[in-house]
Amino acid sequence: MKIKKVLLINCSLDKFSREKIRAAVSSPNLGLLSIAGILLMHGYRVKIIDFFVEEISKEEYVNILNEYNPDVIGYSVYTRTVPFLKRMVAINKKVMSNAINVVGGPHPTFRVNEMLNEIGADFVIRGEGEFVFLKLLESLNYPEGYRLKDVKGISYLYNKQIVNTASQGYIKKLDALPLQPIGLIKTELYSTAFSIITSRGCPGNCIYCASRALAGNEYRMRSAENVISEIYFLEKKLNSTKIIILDDTFTADKERLKKFCQLVYSMNDRYTFRIESRVDSVVPGDIDMLKKIGCEVIHFGVESGSQKVIKQIGKNIDLCWAEEIMEYACKQKIHVVASFIIGHYCDTKESVLETINLLKRLKNRGIEVSVAGCIPFPGTPLYNNKKKLGVEVHANSWQEYDFSNIIVSTDYLNCEQLRELLFLAVQESM
Numbered sequence: 001m002k003i004k005k006v007l008l009i010n011c012s013l014d015k016f017s018r019e020k021i022r023a024a025v026s027s028p029n030l031g032l033l034s035i036a037g038i039l040l041m042h043g044y045r046v047k048i049i050d051f052f053v054e055e056i057s058k059e060e061y062v063n064i065l066n067e068y069n070p071d072v073i074g075y076s077v078y079t080r081t082v083p084f085l086k087r088m089v090a091i092n093k094k095v096m097s098n099a100i101n102v103v104g105g106p107h108p109t110f111r112v113n114e115m116l117n118e119i120g121a122d123f124v125i126r127g128e129g130e131f132v133f134l135k136l137l138e139s140l141n142y143p144e145g146y147r148l149k150d151v152k153g154i155s156y157l158y159n160k161q162i163v164n165t166a167s168q169g170y171i172k173k174l175d176a177l178p179l180q181p182i183g184l185i186k187t188e189l190y191s192t193a194f195s196i197i198t199s200r201g202c203p204g205n206c207i208y209c210a211s212r213a214l215a216g217n218e219y220r221m222r223s224a225e226n227v228i229s230e231i232y233f234l235e236k237k238l239n240s241t242k243i244i245i246l247d248d249t250f251t252a253d254k255e256r257l258k259k260f261c262q263l264v265y266s267m268n269d270r271y272t273f274r275i276e277s278r279v280d281s282v283v284p285g286d287i288d289m290l291k292k293i294g295c296e297v298i299h300f301g302v303e304s305g306s307q308k309v310i311k312q313i314g315k316n317i318d319l320c321w322a323e324e325i326m327e328y329a330c331k332q333k334i335h336v337v338a339s340f341i342i343g344h345y346c347d348t349k350e351s352v353l354e355t356i357n358l359l360k361r362l363k364n365r366g367i368e369v370s371v372a373g374c375i376p377f378p379g380t381p382l383y384n385n386k387k388k389l390g391v392e393v394h395a396n397s398w399q400e401y402d403f404s405n406i407i408v409s410t411d412y413l414n415c416e417q418l419r420e421l422l423f424l425a426v427q428e429s430m
Helices: 015-024 030-041 058-068 079-095 106-110 112-119 130-141 211-215 224-238 254-266 284-292 307-312 319-331 349-364 415-429
Strands: 005-010 045-050 072-076 100-104 123-125 154-158 161-164 242-245 272-277 295-303 335-342 368-373
Touching (some): 005 030, 005 058, 030 045, 030 072, 045 058, 058 079, 072 079, 100 106, 112 161, 254 284, 295 319, 335 349, 368 415
Parallel strands (some): 005 045, 005 072, 100 123, 335 368
């Protein structure tokens, strides 16, 4: 059987959680779109279903399967969507028994055994999926010329034993990736369909984040010209100039930031941007440039109001500077969002109260603050070292790994104490 048709699925949550997320913000799964773009370039037919925004009953989904008849079904998965994935794989194996099930995303990368032996996936793609997915399909189509064991970045079962091939590494030249095949999705279902990612990798080493383990510690970026090309393309496709840039630290490279701002300013169109960054990666001059080209919102992850905790969790920012640069951005009429985490492994009641005091100060200065519970996701240093760090997880399902929920106790605070402190912090942030 030659593989020609691929169905890509964005796994979702229960109905209540989906509605909660959609009420806040919804944007396309850019990882799936990037994989789809690569497959389309190489002659494969691709269909995308995003269960986060598409309300499809089981009966309707079965009809889609029978009509499209995919050869391969690929799933984008993160921790909370694992229960959904398990149900989908069961349905697909029953209805499309000959279809090959491939899983990828943050959670599968770090939980290979679970995906293969418990979920029943045929293949796991570890790390960045674009070229690994393509090479996997080429190997399945032409096994005599390209053996499975030579496809880097995959895991599968052979004689009931897990085979982990060598790591693929990371895509060095991101400009080589195609522009989003935006026509594959129902853009009208998203609150923010105009979203882009312009870089990968993180030089930071925050204990609660899996970004470094997933995408490497080398900051890799698309050129300013390449980003502008995609913005122009999406503007015409979506008839919109409101853009969300989803990079963790869009301002990391000053030379590219300057070039990007110059290019945007030279265009006739005027855009509005929302970006994310770190307080130690922004200076007043950056704020001025961003304001000039239409930046309306900057989100900073501050994470704690205790300088001691900041050091212990690997964040390594200066809180005095954080207050100063965020206040400067506010004065330039940019809406600033500062996010905090309650329940770090080293948090005490005193350090959490420091966090609450800081978020209250910021709120009084016109800065929006948000609060989340600390969650030890697979792949993070926190998850890998939880016993050593004195963290105990109290959860019966991956779906409980929710930022609005406390599922841990530490050497300093039990679960109930942390829940009370999180509730207090949320109350003060409103």
